[in-house]
Amino acid sequence: MYELEKANYSYYQADNTVQIKKYLGENPTLLMTTIIRALKGEKSLVLAPTGSGKTKEMITILKEHDIKAIFIVPNAFNVEQIKQEYDISGASGDTPVMKEIQKGNLIALTWDKFGQLDESILKDYIVVLDEVHQTYIDMFRINKINKLYENLRSCKGEIHITATPNKLNFEQYNYILEYKQENKTNYNVFLYDKIDDKKIIEITSGSKKFALFKNDKKYLDFMKDSILNKSIDVVTSDLRDFSKAYNEIVEKGTINEIEGLCNTSVLVAGVNIKEPNITDIIIIGEKDIATIKQYIARFRNLKTVNVHIFNNYKDDSKTYEIEWLIQQLINEISGQIEKFNLVKPEDNFILETLNIKPIGLEKSNFYYLNENTNRYEINEIGIRNHAYTNYYNKAAINNFKVLLEEYFNHIEIIELDDPNNKARKKYNEIVKIEKEQILEELEPHKNELVGAVQL
Incomplete structure (x- = not known):
């Protein structure tokens, strides 16, 4: 099938x-x-x-x-x-x-x-x-x-x-x-059909050490405040220099005494984390196959580890060969931009003299203007990303499992009851009110706070 x-x-x-x-x-x-x-x-x-x-x-x-x-x-x-x-x-x-x-x-x-x-x-x-x-x-x-x-x-x-x-x-x-x-980490992958905060807190609380990836700082802060039995650090791109875990990883390649690492994609590419006590890796809201594989592999020298992937899925998948679609897109878009390049004025002297903005194509990841040649070129990278991302995002859970099997041998689908994520909603409401109150108090002193990145 x-x-x-x-x-x-x-x-x-x-x-x-x-x-x-x-x-x-x-x-x-x-x-x-x-x-x-x-x-x-x-x-x-x-x-x-x-x-x-x-x-x-x-x-x-x-x-x-x-x-x-x-x-x-x-x-x-x-x-x-x-x-x-x-x-x-x-x-x-x-x-x-x-x-x-x-x-x-x-x-x-x-x-x-x-x-x-x-x-x-x-x-x-x-x-x-x-x-x-x-x-x-x-x-x-x-x-x-x-x-x-x-x-x-x-x-x-x-x-x-x-x-x-x-x-x-x-x-x-x-x-x-x-x-x-030949010698590989044994990944036990669990694919959950919903995002359930309670289940995630249960997994992290019961782990020896854990790493959690989601591209959402609010969510990471919620998890940090909800998991009560662990020393947790949040690492994001903006605040990484304030993170003890980040500095430990840069200097020593480990998270040391920290028991829970909550991070955005800042730690996905090319980072080496030698932490043998990590028992659980949690990935939330991510469907890019390479990103999932790369994040899991950040943690070196593990003999075995549990991987928990939480996503919401479509009921049915439309299955086709992605490479075929990419070639059709390249052919179609190449023809469109070539026609535009033929009629686009090479010399914009008159337009510049009259202070008129030159006619251009709408912004797209499928093509771009090469400023050296002043011609539009096909952007195969953007086309490939769009085609694969769109396909992964629309895959039903059983189809997504097969796609993951390119990299993982042991994958089990876990069906959850309808999650009750009211605690997170309430947490976000409280944080919003607190933020508004803090900003109101800081307003008279804003000139003294230029350059501040964390309250």
């Missing part, structure tokens, strides 16, 4: 498949093959399980051979971990990229810092795009992603790395290297 869903797995033909017990370091020489190919101008894909040492082995080889390379990661957290662990230069946030790039041949950069480099510099570098799957997820950063891929065209060669290849276009690669791991 669900065989067609398996057509939506990541289908590729690896040029070389290597069996390892746990780490790439057991057979690192093949990684050198991808580097040599990049130096010759090719693009390779390395597929290896999260926690198998992809970053460590790649950076070690690049350093040993003093190869001119840029290691690109999704966020500032990843840059800081790499700088500390491997003693190389790196740039993120307000750090000037040109100052850092002069310190040595190997540098770690975030997407936006890489986008600031000129093509005259990039032509001498090979690039390693770590966690490439993340570029197919973070559509709120689509402008940075577009600039990232524009700049990749100017580099000598490319190596892309991921543990979750769904959404990728495999035809773009000259060479695919795959590592298969």
Whole structure:
């Protein structure tokens, strides 16, 4: 009944498949093959399980051979971990990229810092795009992603790395290297058909240590105040620097004495958390397959762990091959923007003189304006993200289970009674009133509070 869903797995033909017990370091020489190919101008894909040492082995080889390379990661957290662990230069946030790039041949950069480099510099570098799957997820950063891929065209060669290849276009690669791991964490996955606060509190309260992911700070605060028998820390992008857990992860790769970690997607990509006492991982309101797999894999060296995924689902699924739909979308949109490019004026001198805004297409993640060429280009990344996200979000629970089975062997569906989430509603009402009262008291002093981020 669900065989067609398996057509939506990541289908590729690896040029070389290597069996390892746990780490790439057991057979690192093949990684050198991808580097040599990049130096010759090719693009390779390395597929290896999260926690198998992809970053460590790649950076070690690049350093040993003093190869001119840029290691690109999704966020500032990843840059800081790499700088500390491997003693190389790196740039993120307000750090000037040109100052850092002069310190040595190997540098770690975030997407936006890489986008600031000129093509005259990039032509001498090979690039390693770590966690490439993340570029197919973070559509709120689509402008940075577009600039990232524009700049990749100017580099000598490319190596892309991921543990979750769904959404990728495999035809773009000259060479695919795959590592298969024998020693794996045993994930006991429970798929719940509703979001039930009471059940979540029951699981977390009964755990030894837990990690909870939901992209909603209000919800995380509610959980922190509702789970009474645990020391809990909330980590979000805005307040991460105030988080004890976040600083422990950056400096030591552990959450130490903290018993409950509640976080948004700030901890999804490329973070290493070595915490053997975690017994339960809870994911709420997330249906992106790669995001689910990547978050679960943040927790290293676990022999076994329970994974609880809470979502609301459609009653029925419309099943089709996603890759077929993507190709139809690309063909249709390519034709539309090509017609517009033919009639769009190349020289906007008259329009600028008259102070008239040039005619443009409506904003869309399916295409974008390349400012260097002043022409619209197809945005395959945006199309792929939309097609897969739309499909995952509309899947019925049994179909979603089959999709998850690309990465997990043991999945059990749990049907819950209609949840009673009145406590959360009441909590949010109280928090809103308290916030209004605090803001009213602070109003006379607002000029003294410039830059404040937490009350």
